[in-house]
Amino acid sequence: MTPQETAQRLLALDHILILTHRRPDGDTIGCASALCLALRQKGKTAWLLPNEDAHHLFDPYLEGVLAPADFVPQAVVAVDVAALGMLPDSARPYRDRIDLAIDHHGSQEGYARATCVDPDSAACGEVLFRVFQAMGVDLTPQIALLLYMAIATDTGCFVYSNTTPATHRIAAALMDTGFDAQWVNKRHFRVKSLKRMQIESRLVREMDLAQNGTLVFAYVTLDLIRDLQATEEDLEDIASFIGQLEGVDNAVTIRQLKPTECKISLRTDGKTLNASDVCAIHGGGGHPAAAGCTIHGTPAQAMAREIQEELGLPAPKPEALTLLSLGVDTERYLLQFSYLWETDYTLSQVSRCRRNRAPTAGEQTIFFVPLEPSVCEAFLCQAAFEPGAAYSLMRLLQKRRG
Numbered sequence: 001m002t003p004q005e006t007a008q009r010l011l012a013l014d015h016i017l018i019l020t021h022r023r024p025d026g027d028t029i030g031c032a033s034a035l036c037l038a039l040r041q042k043g044k045t046a047w048l049l050p051n052e053d054a055h056h057l058f059d060p061y062l063e064g065v066l067a068p069a070d071f072v073p074q075a076v077v078a079v080d081v082a083a084l085g086m087l088p089d090s091a092r093p094y095r096d097r098i099d100l101a102i103d104h105h106g107s108q109e110g111y112a113r114a115t116c117v118d119p120d121s122a123a124c125g126e127v128l129f130r131v132f133q134a135m136g137v138d139l140t141p142q143i144a145l146l147l148y149m150a151i152a153t154d155t156g157c158f159v160y161s162n163t164t165p166a167t168h169r170i171a172a173a174l175m176d177t178g179f180d181a182q183w184v185n186k187r188h189f190r191v192k193s194l195k196r197m198q199i200e201s202r203l204v205r206e207m208d209l210a211q212n213g214t215l216v217f218a219y220v221t222l223d224l225i226r227d228l229q230a231t232e233e234d235l236e237d238i239a240s241f242i243g244q245l246e247g248v249d250n251a252v253t254i255r256q257l258k259p260t261e262c263k264i265s266l267r268t269d270g271k272t273l274n275a276s277d278v279c280a281i282h283g284g285g286g287h288p289a290a291a292g293c294t295i296h297g298t299p300a301q302a303m304a305r306e307i308q309e310e311l312g313l314p315a316p317k318p319e320a321l322t323l324l325s326l327g328v329d330t331e332r333y334l335l336q337f338s339y340l341w342e343t344d345y346t347l348s349q350v351s352r353c354r355r356n357r358a359p360t361a362g363e364q365t366i367f368f369v370p371l372e373p374s375v376c377e378a379f380l381c382q383a384a385f386e387p388g389a390a391y392s393l394m395r396l397l398q399k400r401r402g
Contacts, residue, residue, distance in 0.1 A: 003127070006116040007134035009100055010039065010077070016046040017073035019094065021086040022053050023263075025237070026153025026188065028080035029058045031102070031124045034146035035079060036065045038137045047071050051088050055232035057187075061146060075099045080124035080150075082285045083109045102127055107276050107285025119287075122162040125150030129170050141179040148174045149184050156240055157189045161270050161289050195234050199224070200241055207242060211250075218242040220255040239265030239292075249273075257294070265292045 001009065010016075018036055020028040032048050039046035047067030054062070067073075076094045081087060082105035084095050101112035104127050106119035118127050125147045132139065132147075151171060155163045158171070175181050192200075202224060208217040220238060224230070235255070243251035250273050253265040264282065266275040270289035279285055284293025 001114055001116040003116065003130040004134045006100070006102065006114075006131050009114055010131070011042060011135060013075040013077070013099065014044050015072070015074035016044060017067060017071070017076050017094065018046060018048045019076060019078040019081060019087060019091050019098070020048065020051050020054075021081045022051070022088040023232070024051050024054050024058065025080075026058070027123045027125060027150045029054065029061055030146040030148075030150030030153070031079040031128050033061050033065050034125075034128060034132075034143050034150070035077070035102075037140075037143050037146070038132055038135065041137060041140075041143075042135065047073075049090055049094070052090055053088055053232070055236070057233045057236055061149065077102065078112060079128070080104070082107050083283075084111045085283060102131065105276075105285060106287065107280055107291075109285075120164075122160075122164060122167045123151040123154035125154070126167060126170055129174070139174070139177055141177045144174040144177040145179040145181075145184065148179070148181060149188070152184060153188055153237070156237075157185060160240075162287060193234060195228060195230060198228055199230055199234060199238065202228070203238070203242060213247045214249045216242055216245055216248045216251045218251070218253045220253065222256045222259065225256075239267060239290075243267040260296055262295050263292060264295055266290070 016039055018032045020032045036046045036048055048062065048065045050066045073094075076098045078087070078098050078101045080103060081101060082103060087095060095111075098112040099114065101108070101110075101115045101117070102124060103115070103117045104119060104121040104124045105117065108115060108117045108119075116127065116131065118130075121127050128150075129147055132143075137143065148171060151167060151174075152158065154160075155167060158167065199220075203218045203220070206219060209215070210217070218241075220230075220235065225235075228234075238255075239251070239253040242248075242253055245251075249269045251267040253267075255263045255265070257263055264279065264284070266273075266279060266286075268275045268289050270287075274288045275291035276286045276288055279291035279293035282293035282295055284291060286292055
């Protein structure tokens with residue numbers, strides 16, 4: 001649907017419930033609140049469905065718009081939600097009755113009865129700006145602030161590769177209304193808590209570099225969250241932080257949600273790797289330069305799947321392996337492969353990466369097969385090994401950086 005058609009559809013609805021996505025960001029919150037106020041301006045009854053994942057950073061934008069428990073909607077609209085799987089648990093009763101989806105994700109699934117999507121827009125806030133123009137909405141400073149926050153947070157304050165000249169023109173039009181843009185920018189981009197800085201420091205210490213420093217992996221584990229007592233507010237947009245490292249084209253942030261469930265956030269240069277296509281393999285989606293998905297498994301298992309599928313590496317064939325100089329019987333010990341990865345390790349370097357203890361059954365470990373004197377293939381596998389015969393993934397990468 002065009003913005004004009006979407007405007008007509010919205011004006012024909014009433015008693016509207018607006019949905020945001022799980023672990024909401026500034027784009028979905030800003031768009032939902034702005035749409036709520038715009039609809040009320042047009043004489044409609046509109047509310048936002050409370051989102052159990054929303055954290056305190058967005059509290060100022062949600063005042064007076066959260067639906068009361070007894071509200072019964074006649075229509076349901078989703079903003080910045082690419083797939084039904086992105087909806088929070090509170091939206092479960094409305095999954096099959098969404099009248100309209102307004103979005104900017106190229107991975108939009110088309111789950112609603114009608115959809116307005118523009119993948120060329122940097123944020124859903126841009127799409128909604130055009131819809132408001134077609135609706136004849138009076139762009140008050142309050143509505144403008146919400147749209148500006150939506151666009152600014154999805155573009156990293158206008159520095160991400162999705163930022164276009166149109167993005168700046170819309171931002172300028174919003175700022176012309178007179179709201180305090182400096183307050184928004186400072187709140188979301190200039191101020192960091194001590195805890196946030198501690199989190200970033202630990203991510204840097206524990207990150208892993210690959211592909212000659214162009215690929216980085218960062219891990220937000222349950223242990224890290226517990227040790228630092230990190231909150232959702234502390235972790236807001238943490239996936240964008242690690243990609244700031246000089247020389248990095250692609251950044252993978254693996255956040256452990258449960259012991260065997262991880263959220264993958266992929267940030268790329270948008271050229272060498274399409275983040276949305278990669279995350280779609282795992283049921284997620286997003287944009288060419290920024291996307292996410294959820295993988296069931298430990299952080300090590302999640303990393304294994306990301307390396308194999310994101311980088312397009314072939315799956316290993318156990319029957320074709322000969323594990324030279326490691327003294328390992330493949331039929332006895334090699335139980336389950338996860339991925340294949342080329343390293344720049346020599347066999348002599350590999351031999352110095354032995355661990356000081358025997359791995360336990362089912363533990364994630366690394367094996368190597370030489371391709372040539374200075375190149376090996378590394379295999380992450382799940383098995384039980386004799387003492388000194390297996391190599392830890394984290395130990396390997398730490399050695400490699402040295």
